[in-house]
Amino acid sequence: MNLPRMAWRNVFRNARRSAVTISAMTVALAALLVLSGLIRGLYLGMERDLVELELGDVQVHAPGYRNRPSIYERLEAPDSIIAPLEAAGFRVSSRLRGSGLAAGAKESAGAQLIGLDPARDATVSDIGTKVAEGRWLEVSDARGVVIGRKLAKSLHVGVGDTLLLLSTAADGSMANELYTVRGVLGPVGDGLDRSAVFLVQQTLRELLELPEGVHQLIVRRPPTVPLLDAKAAVVAAAPGQDVNTWKELMPTVAQLLQSTEGSMMLMFLVVYLAVGIVVLNAMLMAVFERIREFGVLKAVGVKPRTVVALVFLEGAAQTAIAVGLGLLLAVPALLYLSTTGIDVGSMSAASLGGATFSQHWVAVLDRQTFTGPIGALAFVVSVAIGYPALKAARLDPLEAIHHR
């Protein structure tokens, strides 16, 4: 006879009470596992969209550009930055940026002009895959542009329509050209949705009369390199330039994502509070029913810490059963939600600190999806069992034996 086996048998001693306790744990755990997967999916989706669609991991600008974007604040020799980074396994794409006015047949609106090399840019950003109508940029189609969906709507232009872009060229002269809309993006983020006009980089270079230099480098790190190490590598490759991680570029969103774990833990603990009360109550009853038995055990030499271990093991056994059942309930639901997901098309306009929810909300099933809810349950159960366990351990054997 060993303690775990003894604890296991004690669980079935008052089967109905244990069933109630285990059910309470199971239901709460299953619900929180599903919720955990969904929330992690939501936030990781937001983070992924931000990094993969918009920001990259690290960006490089000329000093001062971000404070006051101006076409004159350029990185003059981008290739000298790009080459060493690519040699180290980074992927880099340069972007030329400007601002101006975009006009359709009747309406006009402010626009941010983004010039990129489609092939190179595809290595750092998925933006090219987010075209909802038409197609993405092609180098061979110099006059083709792709625009944000809200811009398309407000200008009443669609695929095939002509778009007039007005801007100020580097020499101060008025720049204006006619282009053809080749694609309209799906939702990719509020700013881009409202104002983005993507052009082939050479085309924008000609419009703005900027023979050389770029405004922005978007860098993606190799998967094994931590973000801060990646930044350090970029700083080394771009001395004197303004280098920022995506977290520095969007601090509010980064903070929000950072605090998810903490706020999820808090939510778990609150939900488990009720479970903790059930467990506390059940274990107290279990201890009080067996005072005489604990007394005999202590009299024949069982030490207080062994009594504590026994009571804890009984809680652990019930928790283990609940974890098994909870996983049995939650994993199929999570598998469904992680593959099929929830269509939140109607919600996709919603944005949080400038980041957009993905259209398709899928749950994430990774280790953390499980460790959070299970860890919090174990914690709450341990706390709830502490008091009954100490109570049992501190029993005076004589008083306990004569307890009626």
Next chain:
Amino acid sequence: MSDSAQPIVSLRDVTRTYAQGKTEVLALRGVSLEIFPGELTVLSGPSGSGKTTALNLIGALDRPTSGSVRVDGHELATLSRGELSELRRDRIGFVFQAYNLVPILTAYENAEVVMALQGIDAKARRARVMGLLAQVGLEGLEDRRPDEMSGGQQQRVAIARALAAKPAIVLADEPTANVDSETAEALLNLMEQLNRELKVTFLFSTHDPRVMARARRLIRMVDGRIVEDKVQG
């Protein structure tokens, strides 16, 4: 008893008072006694005479108000709670009046509990416990739970458990009080036999005159004092 042997139990001027409301109950009023290896001693006396109190003190379950209690060479007053617990585990066997056993454990498991606590390996435990259960007349009942056994059988399991750890002394507080006279007789025979064959030292209490009559050494208590201590033929 040879006078040269060391006593297993030695009480000297032991008193124990209980506070009961404002009054004090003098449960023991200066008790001195010695118990030597191999003895089978019966502590007798009317209800309330202090038998249980004396056994609890010897069993390291209670501390005296004054006086000295030595068990197996240890002055109990000098031992910590943990050391007392170890002394009970390793050197003292207990048979209580009733409800001795853990309900979810089988006869076998109840009997081996103390050995398991001592960290003795399963094989050695099995050999000893099976032998003891046979010795106390429970062969074939090893897998019974307490609620599947009679009161007498349960007391036999308790005796086997008490013996399993090879204690210096087995203390039994009115072990026959909750069973019929036939069973009491059988339990008494068993303890005599174990005393004779295995040289187990027994100290048990009773207020049953028939049990007293069979005691080899009989200590009689009245009002917290020993009034007689004799070896009977």
